Amino acid sequence: MIERILIVGASLAGVHAAEELRAAGFEGELTMLSAETEPPYDRPPLSKRFLAGHCGEEELSLRPVDSYAALGIKLHLGATATGLDLGRREVHTVDGTVHPFDGLVIATGSRPRWPAALPRLAGMHTLRTAADARRLADEFAGSPRVAVLGGGFIGAEVAATARGLGLDVTIVEAAPTLMSRALGPSFGDLLVRIHRDHGVDVRCGAAVVDVTGDIRVDGLMLADGTRVDADVVVVGVGNAPVTGWLASSGLELDDGVVCDETCATGVAGVVAAGDVARWRHPRLGVTRSEHHSNAVEQGMAAARTLLGQAAPYAPVGYVWSDQYEHKIHALGSWQPGAETRMIGPSLACFVREGQVVGAAGIDARREVMRLRKVIEQGEPCPVSTG
Amino acid sequence: MTGQAHVTAADGNTRTVPVRYGVKLMPELRSARVGVVGMCGGNAACGTCHVYVSPSWLGALKAPGTDEADMLDELESRSPQSRLACQIAFGPELDGIELAVAPHD
Numbered sequence: 001m002i003e004r005i006l007i008v009g010a011s012l013a014g015v016h017a018a019e020e021l022r023a024a025g026f027e028g029e030l031t032m033l034s035a036e037t038e039p040p041y042d043r044p045p046l047s048k049r050f051l052a053g054h055c056g057e058e059e060l061s062l063r064p065v066d067s068y069a070a071l072g073i074k075l076h077l078g079a080t081a082t083g084l085d086l087g088r089r090e091v092h093t094v095d096g097t098v099h100p101f102d103g104l105v106i107a108t109g110s111r112p113r114w115p116a117a118l119p120r121l122a123g124m125h126t127l128r129t130a131a132d133a134r135r136l137a138d139e140f141a142g143s144p145r146v147a148v149l150g151g152g153f154i155g156a157e158v159a160a161t162a163r164g165l166g167l168d169v170t171i172v173e174a175a176p177t178l179m180s181r182a183l184g185p186s187f188g189d190l191l192v193r194i195h196r197d198h199g200v201d202v203r204c205g206a207a208v209v210d211v212t213g214d215i216r217v218d219g220l221m222l223a224d225g226t227r228v229d230a231d232v233v234v235v236g237v238g239n240a241p242v243t244g245w246l247a248s249s250g251l252e253l254d255d256g257v258v259c260d261e262t263c264a265t266g267v268a269g270v271v272a273a274g275d276v277a278r279w280r281h282p283r284l285g286v287t288r289s290e291h292h293s294n295a296v297e298q299g300m301a302a303a304r305t306l307l308g309q310a311a312p313y314a315p316v317g318y319v320w321s322d323q324y325e326h327k328i329h330a331l332g333s334w335q336p337g338a339e340t341r342m343i344g345p346s347l348a349c350f351v352r353e354g355q356v357v358g359a360a361g362i363d364a365r366r367e368v369m370r371l372r373k374v375i376e377q378g379e380p381c382p383v384s385t386g
Numbered sequence: 387m388t389g390q391a392h393v394t395a396a397d398g399n400t401r402t403v404p405v406r407y408g409v410k411l412m413p414e415l416r417s418a419r420v421g422v423v424g425m426c427g428g429n430a431a432c433g434t435c436h437v438y439v440s441p442s443w444l445g446a447l448k449a450p451g452t453d454e455a456d457m458l459d460e461l462e463s464r465s466p467q468s469r470l471a472c473q474i475a476f477g478p479e480l481d482g483i484e485l486a487v488a489p490h491d
Contacts, residue, residue, distance in 0.1 A: 020417070070406055295427075296424075
């Protein structure tokens with residue numbers, strides 16, 4: 001009988017797990033630990049409106065602060081987990097507190113990767129937390145020349161926001177196009193064009209060989225011998241799951257917490273959700289997702305699993321991005337080996353072995369959404385969306 | 387600290403859903419399983435929490451912000467009663483609100 005549930009991590013996945021536990025009828029003790037010192041907030045604005053100064057602090061808040069208490073959730077801030085003892089079924093936090101549990105939701109998320117060869121000079125940033133966004137916004141206020149290292153979601157959005165503020169921006173991306181890991185090379189070409197049209201110096205297929213500057217960064221040297229002058233460098237080269245605190249727990253780890261298709265780990269009463277979870281997707285195989293909608297849906301799915309209402313977690317996957325005046329929407333994902341078929345001027349289907357595995361569009365939300373069933377049921381590619 | 391929303395769900399049945407004051411309508415409706423999806427988690431980006439608010443309650447709502455207005459303009463099933471549940475903050479002034487879950491595009 002589960003009487004005490006502990007949720008480690010109080011961002012999207014953790015908060016949605018907590019709310020779903022209550023919605024599904026769990027009336028026992030519910031505690032949520034957050035490594036952050038501020039109440040849970042939503043991340044999408046951090047690289048967009050918040051970074052641009054177009055949205056206040058209060059708009060970041062995920063829920064009204066008193067809503068946790070209203071649901072009977074004990075929220076501990078600044079409570080970074082340092083260890084998990086599966087024998088005693090307790091989690092240890094940085095201040096020495098021991099949190100016993102019957103059921104555990106692991107939702108510690110991910111943090112930005114920092115390439116080992118890259119020095120950490122002043123002016124070099126990653127963007128993950130609200131504190132990161134505040135620091136970067138302060139830097140942008142000084143009209144710096146900005147270099148963005150990595151042209152994925154974060155990099156492309158930061159570049160668009162910085163251009164919107166009138167800053168000089170260069171994107172340095174190793175792949176041949178932007179956002180190609182998620183959206184494939186052909187679709188990425190459309191994004192390169194958009195960024196160039198807005199005045200960004202886009203360097204694809206480029207590698208950084210050196211960072212120049214003494215205390216503060218002043219530029220990047222690229223493999224082709226060119227130099228990018230920069231007062232601020234934003235590093236957006238992917239994230240790593242936060243599993244250090246689980247290293248000696250005995251839980252199976254492999255670039256995330258290994259879960260079955262219901263988000264359950266190998267240990268009874270222990271589930272994982274969000275960026276930190278590597279689960280067996282019924283259609284896609286073993287995978288891990290760092291997208292907003294997955295954190296929401298997987299948090300809820302893991303909660304139900306914990307309450308004995310397990311079902312295979314098989315999301316289509318949804319992601320959006322705002323860049324300049326454009327809204328990009330994608331369902332499913334491009335996958336290595338998938339062919340991109342343009343079925344509209346800014347609308348693509350990703351097809352693998354004759355089946356649609358994803359779709360993406362620029363300013364084509366409705367057309368993308370209509371492909372949801374096609375992706376879910378693995379149907380052949382439509383000729384056009386009419 | 388909790389009020390009610392009278393919701394005509396996607397399946398056509400009408401239900402009374404408890405809603406806490408101070409929170410947005412979307413997560414509460416999603417928890418109640420009335421057909422609200424809320425894929426983007428409350429960012430007015432996906433249009434999957436589209437509801438029709440009863441005309442007598444429309445006036446009690448704050449006007450849509452730019453993001454919500456842009457999204458509503460795009461919805462095929464839009465009507466003059468259309469709103470995104472993720473942009474409606476619930477409070478005592480909305481206790482008893484009547485709305486219907488809109489069909490998805």
